[in-house]
Amino acid sequence: MDSVTPFIVLSAILFTIGAVGVLTRRNAIVVFMCVELMLNASNLALVAFAKQHGNLDGQIAAFFVMVVAAAEVVVGLAIIMTIFRTRRSASVDDASLLKY
Amino acid sequence: MIAFNVLAPIMVLAALGILFVRKAVHAALLLAVVMISLAVLYAALEAPFLFAVQIIVYTGAILMLFLFVLMLVGVDASDSVVETIRGQRLFAILGGLVLGVTLVLGVGQISLGTVVGLSEANDGGNIEALANILFSRYVFAFEVTSALLITAAMGAMVLAHRERLTPKPSQAQLAAERVRSYGEDGRHLGPLPAPGVFARHNAVGTPALLPDGSVAEDSLSRVLTARGTVRPAPRDVEAVQRAIDFAPDGVPHSETAPDGRTTSSSRGPGSTSGPAGPTPGDEGGN
Numbered sequence: 001m002d003s004v005t006p007f008i009v010l011s012a013i014l015f016t017i018g019a020v021g022v023l024t025r026r027n028a029i030v031v032f033m034c035v036e037l038m039l040n041a042s043n044l045a046l047v048a049f050a051k052q053h054g055n056l057d058g059q060i061a062a063f064f065v066m067v068v069a070a071a072e073v074v075v076g077l078a079i080i081m082t083i084f085r086t087r088r089s090a091s092v093d094d095a096s097l098l099k100y
Numbered sequence: 101m102i103a104f105n106v107l108a109p110i111m112v113l114a115a116l117g118i119l120f121v122r123k124a125v126h127a128a129l130l131l132a133v134v135m136i137s138l139a140v141l142y143a144a145l146e147a148p149f150l151f152a153v154q155i156i157v158y159t160g161a162i163l164m165l166f167l168f169v170l171m172l173v174g175v176d177a178s179d180s181v182v183e184t185i186r187g188q189r190l191f192a193i194l195g196g197l198v199l200g201v202t203l204v205l206g207v208g209q210i211s212l213g214t215v216v217g218l219s220e221a222n223d224g225g226n227i228e229a230l231a232n233i234l235f236s237r238y239v240f241a242f243e244v245t246s247a248l249l250i251t252a253a254m255g256a257m258v259l260a261h262r263e264r265l266t267p268k269p270s271q272a273q274l275a276a277e278r279v280r281s282y283g284e285d286g287r288h289l290g291p292l293p294a295p296g297v298f299a300r301h302n303a304v305g306t307p308a309l310l311p312d313g314s315v316a317e318d319s320l321s322r323v324l325t326a327r328g329t330v331r332p333a334p335r336d337v338e339a340v341q342r343a344i345d346f347a348p349d350g351v352p353h354s355e356t357a358p359d360g361r362t363t364s365s366s367r368g369p370g371s372t373s374g375p376a377g378p379t380p381g382d383e384g385g386n
Contacts, residue, residue: 003212003215004212004215005212006108008207009207009208010108010111012200012203012204013112014112014115016196016197016199016200017112017118017196019196020192020193020196021118023189023192024189024192024193025119027124029124029169029173030118032166033127033166034118036131036158036162037118037134040134040138040158043138044142047142047145047147048145050218051145051146051218052212052215052216054216054218055221056226057233059149059150059230060238062147063153063230063234064238064241064245066150066157066158067248067249068248069158069162070161070252071248071249071251071252073165073166074165074252074256075252075255075256077169077256078255078259078260079259080173081172081173081259081260082260085262090174
């Protein structure tokens with residue numbers, strides 16, 4: 001294999017798509033999925049750079065990102081469920097009480 | 101590199117699909133495609149441990165959690181198209197394009213030099229090498245992780261737990277409530293009609309027909325009605341009507357029925373399952 005640049009480019013593309021998704025989608029769960037997509041894209045970059053530099057620190061960092069993502073998903077989905085229970089909606093626009 | 105060339109277009113297409121599909125379940129499945137492809141790319145990048153972790157943790161645990169919550173929240177909770185901030189979508193897409201072009205061009209410009217490769221670092225096995233680093237240099241971060249996981253578990257339990265504000269109604273109270281609602285506004289006392297009774301199908305999406313041929317709205321699940329996956333009942337009513345009118349012996353029975361039965365188009369959804377007894381036109385022989 002010649003270079004890891006294609007992996008980094010792919011990671012950048014996936015990160016961009018995730019960012020656009022967070023900004024445009026209205027369903028809180030889909031917004032969460034886009035956050036996961038961004039985390040995964042950064043993981044791909046970390047693993048690619050680990051291969052580039054020949055040490056395993058990048059893989060360890062990717063592993064920690066996965067752990068934090070798992071914890072974040074658990075709490076985030078619980079918050080979405082609580083909001084849905086009180087407001088009967090999973091849209092991020094409906095949780096706007098702080099505005100008034 | 102073959103794995104990359106095959107999987108990279110699939111991943112980008114699936115990720116773009118997350119942006120455009122209407123239903124959240126489809127987005128979750130597309131995300132699963134991206135994550136499994138990513139696991140294969142990890143294997144290609146000499147990270148067999150992360151390959152397994154990616155499949156087990158991400159596609160196995162996190163995506164299943166997403167699907168569970170989608171099921172609890174309701175599959176039909178689709179996106180609204182209304183923009184609350186004017187022009188937000190346009191600016192988001194523009195900003196995303198700028199970010200993407202900048203990142204891709206920037207990464208494309210730099211030269212990373214020769215790839216060192218992990219064959220030396222993975223000498224005694226990838227998992228052993230990772231464990232050596234994890235339990236020596238990163239041991240503090242590893243221990244802090246346990247605190248994070250416990251906090252997350254506690255947080256999920258606290259958030260998902262619901263305190264019961266009123267005592268649980270007993271069977272006797274429920275029965276008394278039903279009889280009271282029957283006495284006050286005439287709600288049917290018995291169980292709701294089952295879907296598909298007297299109709300041409302007995303699928304759950306088919307409403308039951310009352311003895312007078314009208315549609316029993318109560319026989320359908322509210323969720324199916326809200327989702328719009330209900331078979332159109334008037335078509336059923338007409339089909340049943342035709343089958344009754346032209347019995348197998350070829351004798352049309354329509355003149356024996358009262359006039360209310362032949363004009364099926366006039367039946368609105370208004371007549372729900374009240375205490376509807378058999379109507380005079382309900383001949384049991386046919």
